[in-house]
Amino acid sequence: MGYKRRQQVRKANAARIREQKASRATGTSAGKWWLTPIKRPASCNRCGGALRPGVGRNCVYRRVPETIYCCICAENLQISYRPSLRWEQAAAKARGSKASPRRQS
Numbered sequence: 001m002g003y004k005r006r007q008q009v010r011k012a013n014a015a016r017i018r019e020q021k022a023s024r025a026t027g028t029s030a031g032k033w034w035l036t037p038i039k040r041p042a043s044c045n046r047c048g049g050a051l052r053p054g055v056g057r058n059c060v061y062r063r064v065p066e067t068i069y070c071c072i073c074a075e076n077l078q079i080s081y082r083p084s085l086r087w088e089q090a091a092a093k094a095r096g097s098k099a100s101p102r103r104q105s
Contacts, residue, residue: 030064033074033081037090044070046077055094058087 001009023029038059042051049070051059060074060081061067074081083091 027064031062033060033062033079034084035059035071035081035087036061036084037087042068044068044073046070046073049073 035058038051038053038057040053042059043049044051044059045067046069051057051068051070058071060069060071060079061084069077069079
């Protein structure tokens with residue numbers, strides 16, 4: 001890898017880190033709904049159903065205000081959500097894919 005290419009990579013990494021810091025500071029993703037795998041036992045804030053960790057077990061989560069719903073309640077409330085990065089990584093692992101599902105550029 002030549003000098004110019006290393007400089008391009010450093011610039012790209014610096015820009016990515018700067019954008020991540022700005023996003024965390026403004027909290028742009030905090031109020032969005034995310035489909036995420038269940039990592040620890042919890043309960044749905046609407047129906048009170050138990051959410052247990054396991055393969056293929058998902059929930060819909062929002063950081064501010066902190067809320068967690070089972071997928072059935074989220075669909076009943078017509079909440080629009082998108083897969084989180086952890087969900088995409090878990091799905092890629094389940095498919096047996098070694099590549100990252102989302103490009104980090």
